[in-house]
Amino acid sequence: MIYIFDGAMGTMLQNAGLPPGYCPELWNQEQPAVITAIHKSYIDSGSDIIETNTFGANRIKLTHYGLEEKVALLNTAAVQAARAACGPATKIAGSVGPTGKLIVPLGDLSFDDAYNVFFEQISALDQAGVDMILIETIIDIQEMRAALLAAKAASKKPVICQMSFGADERTVTGTDPVTATIILEAMGADIIGVNCSLGPAQLLPIVEKIAQTTNCPISVQANAGMPSLINKQTVFPMQPEEMGHWAKKLVAAGARYVGGCCGTTPHHIKSIYQAVKHLSLSDLPTVQLAKKFTALTSRSKTIYLGADHPTVIIGERINPTGRKQLAADIASGQFISVKKEALSQIRAGAQLLDVNMGVPGIDQAKAMQYAIQELSMLVDVPLVIDTTDVNALEAGLKAYPGRALINSVSAEPERLESFLPLAKKYGAAILCLPISPAGVPKTAQDRLVVIQEIIHKAFEIGLKPGDFVLDALILTAAADARAGLEALATLKLYRQHLGYPTTMGLSNISFGLPRRDIINATFCAMALDAGLDAPILNPYDPLMQQTLAASALLLGNDPSGRSYSVNYAPTSQSEERAVPLTPKNIIEQIHLAIVSGEKEAVVPLVEQALREGHGSIEISEQALTTAMNKVGIAFGNGQCFLPQVLLAAESMRAAFLTIKKELPAHATTSLGTIILATVKGDIHDLGKNIVAALLENNGFTVIDLGKDISPEKIVEKALEHKADIVGLCALMTTTMPQIDHTIAALKAAGCSAQTIVGGAVLTQEYANQANADSYAANGVDAVTIAKNFMADKAQ
Structure with missing residues (x-):
């Protein structure tokens, strides 16, 4: 059956007389008959499911209106208004929108605070009697994770999770549809989908990607095309008939819940219904996906483990055992060595990173939380949380904006009882270790029995076939002559009887023996042939790198030997691949530190450069500016995303402030003055805050006026501060005309500042129609435009 959602609420409220800047949710209490009438118009047009008028009815959003103590009241009133419009066949979805803030470390909202905000709202919706929870228009996967956890805790009703993607098929913080789907399905979302930002033509390939990834039902609510400014009014161009045409394509692609978002009306919904x-x-194509793999993700990347996928290297070196410097770094809270190990291992070929914070005497939960937060910003590969401490495990899983692998779960009762529920709750995969209360099984057959016991317990708690990675358990060959043979036999039994992906810590085999690299590499080749999918190893070892490359070729995972030939074709240099070296030139070291986002490491490098006689202009132009230009190009090419851009910008600012101390007091260090504001009637400022941070970190003086700012206030401050640039943001379609009004007011006042406009619903065409000087699609664009303008102005 195909289910029909309703369409836009904001536009309908505006047409019904909602004043600009007034809290839409307050009408649930003050004008319930109007809300009921809007719901009724959609039901009469064919909606099976209507959404409550509660998109912004969370504590954080309501605080802007001084209504934060009315969360329960306004959500309850919304459900009552919806119920008054419904017959027995119509379902009510409790609408839950974003908080408007980013979660730590991208922003200042803690994960727990976000969870509590969502829990409060969803509890009110559940108690008021909604039929399902709809979490929608979320642009950050970590916020969606917090909301989904809250929904599962506050309600037993089905949960729909709808992300919003840009034209690049990424969320603002860099998550693609496949990665989002894997995370949300693993965490227990009942329906997965997409809404807002784009029209149905742009959402079609996103729906197709979701359908290729999950067996969950799929929902889609598209805008009525991309907005234009006509006669100073925001107009969505897509006609109802065209919406119906695209609805057929969306259903054919896999959607089973279809409705509308911005710009859609009862007429659009009727067309979709028909x-x-x-x-x-x-008559529709259906594909039931057989999960013969385990998928792990970061915020922005998915890695597949399994027999039908290439070998995956798990880097083992973020582990303080036997490493005094790394242990001291973790204990001190510096984490400089941890970050360097992460970056170096990835440059050496690691595709997953094992993270262990096992330093005696420290708060391992606190250390794990910080490590996971920092590494999730720094690198784009999935992480393996390696701990025996249940508190550290939950801290790491909560902080991680992806799907992690838990290392590890044995058959010991206390481990099963504490770790498996956390894997289920947070959607993590588990590394199954064949150790039982009786100890370490000696034979492959006994190890298989223990692993089957772990999997049986995992199934009982709700885990599924795509949730496992099996460890063959390597003992040292120096102590047990059959250690290698039993591990190889174990791999073969796993593949024969279970078929789940396999792993092992390769270096254990050579412990206590000379030339361990030879033993490790030889055993790796044997294990790969026996069915090893994801070895845990030291990626710096050149002999191991050669073995992996040659094995990929010989086992058919490197067609025509392309990768092998690229890395090992004869050259004038050594054929051995080396670990990427730190540049000897201090300017190049600063450049690399900024590009990599090593904000703690960049300050001592700049101080060293100054001591060596390098001038501030040289450092700024040859290291700082070139580094940020490189990051900007990578962002534009989709090679890095907002977390990495923010880290690089923070690193540049740290370097810039260090240089600034050495400049004469009279020297100017600001690139220019920029006024930023979200326009009147719009209380969304998340995107603006990101732009402000990037501009400040790139050397601009930013005067952030906040949100819901009138044209008169913006003009006043622009003239007062002699602003070079005024940046205007609008997220709501109903407030987009304020862009035009504000630009007109600036020009009428004789303000010469350049205007840059942006926001999720804005386009270049809209900016042109509003007479803006420039349109910025994102924060990096805004920085580039601002720098170019100031450079032209200086000439």
Whole structure:
């Protein structure tokens, strides 16, 4: 059956007389008949499911209106208004929108605070009697994780999770549809989908990607095309008939819940209803995905483990055992060595990173939380949380904006009882270790029995076939002559009887023996042939690198030997690949530290450069500016995302402030003065805050006026501060005309500042129609435009 959602609420409220800047949710209490009438118009047009008028009815959003103590009241009133419009066949979805803040470390909202905000709202919706929870228009996967956890705790109703993606098929913080789907399905979302930002034509390939990734039902609510400014009014161009045409394509791609978002009306919903409601599912393509792999993710990347996928290297070196400097770094809270190990291992070929904070005497939960937060910003590979401490495990899982692998779960009762529920709750995969209360099984057959026991317990708690990675358990060959043979036999039994991905810590085999690299590499080749999918190893070892490359070729995972040939074709240099070296030139070291986002490491490098006689201009132009230009290009090419850009910008600012101390007091260090504001009636400022941070970290003086700012206030401050640039943001379609009004007011006042506009619903065409000087699609664009303008102005 195809289910039909309703369409836009904000536009309908505006048409019904909602004043600009007034809290839409307050009408649930003050004008319930208006809300009920809007719901009724959608039901009459064919909606099976209507959404409550509670998109912004969370404590954080309501605080802007002084209504934070009315969360329960306004959500309850919304459900009552919706119920008054419904017959028995119509379902009510409790709408839960974003908080408008980013979660630590991207922003200043803690994960727990976000969870509590969502829990409060969803509890009110649940108690008021909604039929399902709809979490929608979320642009950060970590916020969606907090909301989904809260929904599962506050309600037993089905949960729909809808992310919003840009034209690049990424969220603002860099998550693609496949990665988001894997995370949300693992965490227990009942329906997964997409809404807002784009029209149905742009959402079609996103729906296709979701359908190729999950067996969960899929929902989609598209805008009525991309908005234009006509006669000073925001207009969505797509006509109802065209919406129905695209609805058929969305259903054919896999969507089973279809509705509208910004710009859609009851007429659009009626067209969707007529186009798809009576389609027979038997006539539609269906694909049941067999999960013969385990997928792990970071915020922005998915890695697949399994027999049908290439070998995955798990870097082992973020582990303080036997490493005094790394242990001291962790104990001191510096984490400089941890970050260097992470970056170096990735440059050497690691695709997953094992993270262990096992330093005696420290708060391992606190250390793990910080490590996971910092590494999730620094690198884009999935992380393996390696701990025996249940508190450290939960701290790491909570902080991680992806799907982690837990290292490890044995058959010991206390480990099963404490670790498996956390894996289920946070959607993590588990590394199954064949150790039981009786100890370490000696034979492959006994190890298989223990692993089957772990998997049985995992299934009982709700884990699924795509949730396992099996460890063959390597003992040292110096102590047990059959250690290698039993591990190889174990791999073969796993593949024969279970088929789940496999792993092992390769270096254990050679412990206590000379030339361990020879033993490790030889055993690696044997294990890969026996069915090893994801070895845990030291990625710096050149002999191991050669073995992995040659094995990939010989086992058919490197067609035509392309990768092998690229890395090992004869050259004038050594054929051995080396670990990437730190540049000897201090300017190049500063450049690399900024590009890599090593904000703690960059300050001593700049201080060293100054001591060596390098001038501030040289450092700024040859290291800082070139580094940020490189990051900007990588961002534009989709090679890095907002977390990495913010880290690089923070690193540049740290370097810039160090240089600034050495400049004469009269020297100017600001690139220019920029006024930023979210326009009147719009209380969303997340995007603006990101732009402000990037501009400040790139050397601009930023005067952030905040949100819901009138044209008169913006003009006043622009003239007062003699602003070079005024940046205007609008997220709501109903407030977009304020962009035009504000620009007109600036020009009428004789303000010569350059205007840059941006926001999720804005386009270049809209900016042109509003007479803006420039349109910035994102924060990096804004920095580039501002720098270019100031450079032109200086000439």
